[in-house]
Amino acid sequence: MFSRRLCALLALTAAPAVAAPAPPEVRGLWVVRTALVSPQAVDQVLEAAHEGGFTDLFVQVRGRGDAFYASKLVGRSSLLLNQPASFDPLARLIEGARARGLHVHAWVNVLLAAHFGLPLPPDHVVREHPDWLMVPRTAAARALSSPKAALVAIVGQAGRVVGEAEGYYLSPSAPGVSEHLEAVVRELVRSYSVDGLHLDFIRYPSAEYDYSRAALERFGRGAGDLLGAPSRNPAAWDEYRRETLTALARRLTDGARAERPGIVLSAAVVPDEAQALNHRFQDWPGWMKSALLNAVCPMVYTPDGRIFRSQVEQARTRVPAGQALWAGIGAYRLTLAAIVDRIQVARASGATGVVLFSNESLAAPDWKRLRAEAFPLAVATAAPRGAAAGAP
Numbered sequence: 001m002f003s004r005r006l007c008a009l010l011a012l013t014a015a016p017a018v019a020a021p022a023p024p025e026v027r028g029l030w031v032v033r034t035a036l037v038s039p040q041a042v043d044q045v046l047e048a049a050h051e052g053g054f055t056d057l058f059v060q061v062r063g064r065g066d067a068f069y070a071s072k073l074v075g076r077s078s079l080l081l082n083q084p085a086s087f088d089p090l091a092r093l094i095e096g097a098r099a100r101g102l103h104v105h106a107w108v109n110v111l112l113a114a115h116f117g118l119p120l121p122p123d124h125v126v127r128e129h130p131d132w133l134m135v136p137r138t139a140a141a142r143a144l145s146s147p148k149a150a151l152v153a154i155v156g157q158a159g160r161v162v163g164e165a166e167g168y169y170l171s172p173s174a175p176g177v178s179e180h181l182e183a184v185v186r187e188l189v190r191s192y193s194v195d196g197l198h199l200d201f202i203r204y205p206s207a208e209y210d211y212s213r214a215a216l217e218r219f220g221r222g223a224g225d226l227l228g229a230p231s232r233n234p235a236a237w238d239e240y241r242r243e244t245l246t247a248l249a250r251r252l253t254d255g256a257r258a259e260r261p262g263i264v265l266s267a268a269v270v271p272d273e274a275q276a277l278n279h280r281f282q283d284w285p286g287w288m289k290s291a292l293l294n295a296v297c298p299m300v301y302t303p304d305g306r307i308f309r310s311q312v313e314q315a316r317t318r319v320p321a322g323q324a325l326w327a328g329i330g331a332y333r334l335t336l337a338a339i340v341d342r343i344q345v346a347r348a349s350g351a352t353g354v355v356l357f358s359n360e361s362l363a364a365p366d367w368k369r370l371r372a373e374a375f376p377l378a379v380a381t382a383a384p385r386g387a388a389a390g391a392p
Contacts, residue, residue, distance in 0.1 A: 026295075026326050026353025027375050028056040030107065033063040035359055036089035037079050045359050046096040052367035053375030056103045058198045058355060061090050061188070064167065065113035065125045073180075073187055075123045090192055105196035105266065106188055110181060110252070112201035114168040116156045125180070126152060126168050132177050133212065134169040134204070136162045140211035140227055165205035172248040173215035181248070182255045189260045196264035197256045198297075202249055203270065203280035204241060215244075241281040246292075253292050264294050268328060271298035271311040273318065285318040294324060297355050301330030303338070309345050316350035326353040331361035336369055343374045 029052070035045040036059070049057055061068045066077040069090035080087065090106070097104045111134070114126045126133065130151040135143045139158035143151055152168075159165045170177050189197055204210060211230075219240045220229040230237035253265045269284040270276035277283055287293050298315045300308050312327050319325045327346035331339050339356065346354050356362075362370070 024055065025347075026056050026324065026355070027054045028058055028105075028297075028326060028353060028355035029054045030328075030355055030358040031057050031059045031093075032358045032360055033060040033068055033077065033079065036060070036068045036093070038083060039087060039092060042089055042092050043096060046093065046100060046102070048359065048362070048364075048367050049102060050100040051371065052362070053371035054102065056105060056195075056353075056355075057093070057097060058105045058107045058196075059090065059093055060107045060109070062106075062108040062184070064109065064115060065170075069188065069192065071184075071187060073184055074125075075121055078121060094193060103195040105198040105264065106192065106194045107198040107200060108185065108188070109200050110202040110248075111169045111172065111204075112166055113170050116160050116165075116167050125170070129174075129176065131212075131214070132170050132174040134165075134171040134210040134215075135212040136165070136205075136208045137211045138162065138208070140216070143211070144213055144216075144226065159205075162206070162208055164208065166201075169201075169205055169209065171210050171212045171214055172244050173210060173212060173218050175214065178248050178251050182251050185252050186255045186259050189256050189263060194260075194263070196266060196294075197253075199249070199252065199265075199267040202245065202252075202267055203276075203282040204245070205280075207238075207279045207281075210241065215241075218244075238278065238281065242277065242283050245281050246283055246286065249287060250292055265292075266295040266297055266324075266326070267293055268297045268299055271300045271315060271328075273314065288319050288323055291320075291323070295326055295352075296324070297326040297328045299328040299330070299357070300342075301328065301333060301357070303330070303333045305338075305341065305345065308342055309349055312346055312349040312351055324352045325350065326355050327351040329354055329356050331356040332358065336362075336366050336373075339370070340374045 029049050031045055035041050062074070063077065065074070067074040068077050068080070070088050094104050114120055114124065120127045131148045133151055133155050135155055136158045138161070139154050142154050146154060155168060159168070172178060185197065216226040216229065219237060220226050256263055256265060267284065267287070270280050270282055273285060284296055288296055296315070296319060298311060300311045302308050316325055329339060329342045334342065343354050
């Protein structure tokens, strides 16, 4: 009896538990690959981001199936042809970011692999593996009856007409694609002390894709009429595409964590849940629920303030406690005053950070104004996030 009373007394007199401090707000900037084409361009974007009060840089090191870093698996970007082979854009950016207390996330365009109509180098993944391409429905019959060498022209011609694809996409159904992309991710995060891996274009261009032979055969499971299988069971066809994409996302994130434990894993996603699930087959709410990602970044690029608020609030309901929601802001569509407004709305709507698209959208006078009006308080940025603190 006495011991129970003593325990109760100690419980009453003990100091109240202190809640763990909330993580610092992520003030992110998508840095597109044109900022990586020279040492001067890298240094310029670093200085501008520091001046603007940003904390995190999402750096496009894989834009169109190429590399803005040293790789044994992926060809060096043609945008670097005028630079010496010794110039490593990502290495230079990481070094400069550390000196300024900025965190670096390697931004990888996963499935989007090339532009339509532009020449491709001999070692490009699309030229080496045309059978890895997603195929739109309108080109499915031709693609099934044509030799592999003709697929680039067939998909390119049809893709430009369909109008929803930004270029050639790799098919996550094709044998070898997932293995290749996992190897790319593993090499990248193993070789560079990045704080995070940021996945983009991990989605289908539209519901009109992927009618490639590999996808139809895997879905049809030996059915004689490959082209007819999706229309006979459209719900199962949609679920197949969602599951295939989720399996790829899991494979990439598992690989990244294996190479660099503690790395921050995030993805740029379609903000409208119905569009994401039913047209891009991107089940990002499920990815967050299963802790496949640490953070999700809905691309809320609308210039309409009411829609922006609604989409951020809806996304917040899909992100479990303890996981991060970073609101993607389409700075290229907004005035600076509107950008500041969206940042404030995102905070009020429960976002734990924002990411602006992109560095190219801000003029020279905007950087200081952005710090003064949107990011006025100091944020501790010197300590690297995640695994990079002890990375080689």
